[in-house]
Amino acid sequence: MRNLCLSRENCLPRRVGLTLGVSSRPGLQWSVANCLLCTMLLCMTLLCTMTGCGQSRLPAPTPDSEAAIALRASLASDSAGGAGGSEVVSTGTGWGTLTGRFVFVGSPPAAKQLIVDKDTAVCTAEGRKLFDQSLQVDEATGGLANVVVFARKVSRVKEREMPEEPLVFDQKVCEFLTPVFAARVGQPIDVRNSDPIGHNTNVSGTSFNQLIPAGEGTLFTPARETGMPTMVTCNIHPWMKAYAVFREDGYVAVTAADGSFTIPDLPAGEEVELQVWHERSTGPNGALAADMPELDWSSKGRFTVTLEADGTTDIGEVQIPASAVGS
């Protein structure tokens, strides 16, 4: 090392160092460390040029080009082919009612306080605080509210009349009064605003993003069913959040404060698959999984049950552990 240009004024590492500003005066005696540093800098620059400083991105899958060409040919020809097992064959008769109760195991984490920075004269009047309502557990019964249960695909739908009165979805003191609500496709919903200030209700996934003046309401009729529940927000007051689910067949329920739900008029005598959802669930797309193998409860939050005709089938208490629900 000592022999590395300690006295040489024009040596390459020193010239690099001067360019990089490592050493200022050419006349200065160079230390070994300086020389090493310049050498290393030079090497690293070259190495970086070669390898590049790429962040590791997720590896993208390569499409199978030959299979793509074959598929293209088969799609172009008019060969039918089924839609892949989406038809459900009816094997039973009659209609039954499904009930159950969701229970939260343990004590829920404290609800976070929402940041309210608009219209504080109305929203936080008299020191009122607004809290996140995504996890509502009943103190007395341990029931988990606002769990959505709906039938995925049914073979037959009982003819029921659409309710005459529109479903009321209201907002007051800068909060949606119903954190999760369900409706049938085609059922009119009266979106109301009981505040002295204006709100706009934005139902994502639909065309509804409407200004609602103070004290008034607007009718909204969902035209399509949502898959899993969709978010409802207010753009003027961004902390406001609710969820809505619309189903064609109307076989949907939201658990009450004590965690219980009822879905009447489901097809009886055959297997019916139901999907379960909760806003805070850590499962895919909010699916809520429970440990109930007797109901074939899958990790996608689905369970299967066969109902008895003209009776009530109770799936009992479904225990939801704290780990299934995010913080």
Add this chain to the structure above:
Amino acid sequence: MTHFLPFLVTAMNRHSTFMCRNRFSLSPVALVLTVCGSLLFVSGCGKTPAASFRPNMVEAAKQRLKPEQEEQVATILEAMFGTPDNPIAMPETGLDIGKLRLAAGPVHSDIVGRKNGLFREHCSHCHGVTGDGMGPTAAFLNPYPRDYRPGWFKFKSTERADKPTHGDLVTILNNGIYGTSMPSFELLGEAKVDALVEYVKYLSMRGEAELNMMRYFFELDDEDEGKLPETRDFLVEEILLPVAERWQEAEDAVIEVPEMPEVDLAESIAMGKELFYGNKANCVKCHGVTALGDGQANDYDDWNKVVKQWSDEVQSSHEVSTKEMSREEKAEHREYLARADKALAGDALEPRTIQPRNLRQAIYRGGRRPIDFYYRIHAGINGAPMPAAAGTLTPDEIWHVVNYIRSLPYEFDGELGADRSMVARDRL
């Protein structure tokens, strides 16, 4: 190698003023430099690989897709839409393959006077080869370039949830978007602009089809073994047609704009001002009592909101305790989180809040004709928090608000119901 080294050493020792003269016969620095230099030639400068579409990795990670599922989606997309160099237009899409070929591919020319590869040349550096709004320059732009994949477009003449018409997109290309980095491409000429608009629609349909397919994995029954059915019934009828039909319906979904009411302009402006500050339209809640767009700064547009909400979910999933999970579940959980973090880091732009428009600058992104204002207020802005006033304000009232807004940059009195006076620099 052994014959080479002495030669090298002698050669280097000859240049004694350049290299260090030292007792060792070979300078370590010189050796390292030579090795590095030769490696450079060996490794780096090969042929440019063909461009390829980047899958929607954020959605794939969100839906917890396995690699074979991602590959299936990529293969189906290649079958239905082709590659960036060779696009395919299925008849159901209603796209013109001639225009697509003009816009697609690398910049090249087969016929004298005609240049292909328009999208690659003019658009992909911001919008990305996939139209995902994540081209090389995207991270440096504010606002971010449009991501076509969800199929939402802001500035159009149709109702909120509808697609833009062909004319709407041509207008955007011809005028650019004033106040953003989107320039005007009018000088390209009508034929090329048409071709680019067609290619944008193609990328948007492809992106939406990809999203629908990725989300459909969740809807599969267990018997399907995690594979999408590759049948015409499913791919065309369920995945492609719903998207293509919305585009075709756009031409008929243009908002009908009634005549401006026959009112004295000053009166109309006064009525518009009342509505602007009133409780029906609530404009000041976001645009601010000074109309400077300072009413609110904590909401996101839909493209950023998707990333932000999922990022928050992933964050809270990180904090979930894994004590009660089985070993399998724990491994799955960790893998999901690792993929999610990588997707958010490498395949998504940093979420940015959206600023309501400063109405005193006379910079209107969607166009500044009176009818453009009418469209924005009537239907709101799709993808942005701007709501529709259609059911709340009558058409006449909308026109009064339009007139007021058009007068805002020229309002000098400073007494606007504002709690502070208007200073010139506040306008910016």
